[in-house]
Amino acid sequence: MKYDALFDAQLDELRAEGNYRVFAELERERGSFPVARNYGEKGVQDVTVWCSNDYLGMGQNPVVVDAMHEALDRCGTGAGGTRNISGTTHDHILLEAELADLHQKEAALLFTSGYVSNWASLSTLGSRLKDCVILSDAKNHASMIEGIRHSRCEKRLWQHNDMEDLERQLKSLDYDRPKIIAFESVYSMDGHIAPIKEICDLADKYNAMTYLDEVHGVGLYGPRGGGVAEREGLMDRITLIEGTLGKAFGVVGGYITGSRSLIDFIRSFASGFIFTTALPPAIAAGSRASIEYLKNSEIERLRQKERVATVRKRLDQLGIPHMDNPSHIVPIMVGNPVKCKQISDRLLSDYGIYVQPINYPTVPKGTERLRITPSPVHSDEDIDRLMDALEDQWSQCALARTVSAA
Numbered sequence: 001m002k003y004d005a006l007f008d009a010q011l012d013e014l015r016a017e018g019n020y021r022v023f024a025e026l027e028r029e030r031g032s033f034p035v036a037r038n039y040g041e042k043g044v045q046d047v048t049v050w051c052s053n054d055y056l057g058m059g060q061n062p063v064v065v066d067a068m069h070e071a072l073d074r075c076g077t078g079a080g081g082t083r084n085i086s087g088t089t090h091d092h093i094l095l096e097a098e099l100a101d102l103h104q105k106e107a108a109l110l111f112t113s114g115y116v117s118n119w120a121s122l123s124t125l126g127s128r129l130k131d132c133v134i135l136s137d138a139k140n141h142a143s144m145i146e147g148i149r150h151s152r153c154e155k156r157l158w159q160h161n162d163m164e165d166l167e168r169q170l171k172s173l174d175y176d177r178p179k180i181i182a183f184e185s186v187y188s189m190d191g192h193i194a195p196i197k198e199i200c201d202l203a204d205k206y207n208a209m210t211y212l213d214e215v216h217g218v219g220l221y222g223p224r225g226g227g228v229a230e231r232e233g234l235m236d237r238i239t240l241i242e243g244t245l246g247k248a249f250g251v252v253g254g255y256i257t258g259s260r261s262l263i264d265f266i267r268s269f270a271s272g273f274i275f276t277t278a279l280p281p282a283i284a285a286g287s288r289a290s291i292e293y294l295k296n297s298e299i300e301r302l303r304q305k306e307r308v309a310t311v312r313k314r315l316d317q318l319g320i321p322h323m324d325n326p327s328h329i330v331p332i333m334v335g336n337p338v339k340c341k342q343i344s345d346r347l348l349s350d351y352g353i354y355v356q357p358i359n360y361p362t363v364p365k366g367t368e369r370l371r372i373t374p375s376p377v378h379s380d381e382d383i384d385r386l387m388d389a390l391e392d393q394w395s396q397c398a399l400a401r402t403v404s405a406a
């Protein structure tokens with residue numbers, strides 16, 4: 001059997017659909033972000049990154065870098081084991097306490113990534129709670145979808161952010177049956193924000209748990225960076241809050257927070273927690289420093305808001321269509337996979353601007369986009385250069401414009 005031929009056939013299909021993924025090979029330079037070196041076909045070139053999830057530049061914040069250096073020198077590299085077998089270190093326990101405090105919950109549990117935290121938690125809850133049904137927003141992240149699938153419990157999809165559909169489905173379920181409403185605060189591709197209060201009201205009315213993915217909210221929203229639920233004073237109404245240490249906090253790892261019993265339950269039964277080596281202590285120390293820093297500093301959040309508003313205003317002046325939403329994510333709509341990829345390629349090669357094209361299956365066909373994430377480290381000149389480049393490309397590709405708001 002020629003196995004490689006089997007692999008290549010499917011890869012060719014992907015290429016034919018325009019969905020083959022090509023990675024930019026970047027070298028981030030501490031202190032220079034959002035500028036990074038790109039190792040491209042034409043050699044090495046400095047580029048300005050406009051699509052990073054290091055939303056606040058915490059990946060180069062001296063407080064975080066110093067905490068990681070200190071822990072690395074103090075503890076060495078790896079944790080040395082799973083959490084159960086010699087891998088639980090003092091730094092892990094301190095970080096879990098910090099996370100519980102961030103979300104004002106009794107307890108927290110670390111995972112090696114946000115993906116793993118969703119996958120492991122939802123699969124454990126769905127499989128261990130007898131007769132459980134999980135009601136999942138139609139736009140939930142792959143990590144939640146896979147976790148629910150793995151649990152093999154009943155799954156009900158509800159229309160994205162649609163309270164009528166959610167209520168209709170809740171109403172049809174036995175009141176005493178265990179139910180989990182799984183959703184996100186900020187949806188990363190559209191930048192929509194969930195009606196968290198309304199979802200909590202329905203959960204109360206129909207006897208359901210709430211499972212909230214705050215991956216794109218933590219660090220960014222709320223007076224202490226506790227996420228959208230903190231901003232809206234709703235953290236105490238959410239059963240389980242899940243987050244990442246890899247996006248706004250600038251490090252890596254995932255976590256959940258909730259009641260002592262809930263967290264102990266997942267700690268005790270989740271395969272994806274139990275059978276894998278704990279994060280290195282230096283990662284835990286850096287993450288804790290980042291969370292603690294953002295609990296006390298508003299500068300980054302305020303500056304980010306201002307940058308996002310400025311980028312939106314400039315796009316409106318040029319008539320470049322972008323999806324209106326109440327978050328920090330600015331999806332510039334191209335609506336064609338080939339043009340989307342082409343513009344992204346040209347931004348990189350001709351202007352030194354890096355924005356990854358977002359095509360199907362990440363977003364529906366016909367809604368292909370450039371997802372940009374303005375951050376406090378983008379300067380006025382960075383914005384000027386982005387706008388000049390987009391203006392050129394919009395003309396060259398003869399793309400539609402919105403009516404100028406200026």
Ligand SMILES: *Cc1c(COP(=O)(O)O)cnc(C)c1O
Binds near residue numbers: 113116244
């Ligand atoms: C990125 C992402 C995750 C996974 O988090 P990682 O820490 O990157 O594994 C989970 N949920 C959502 C909505 C995400 O966008």
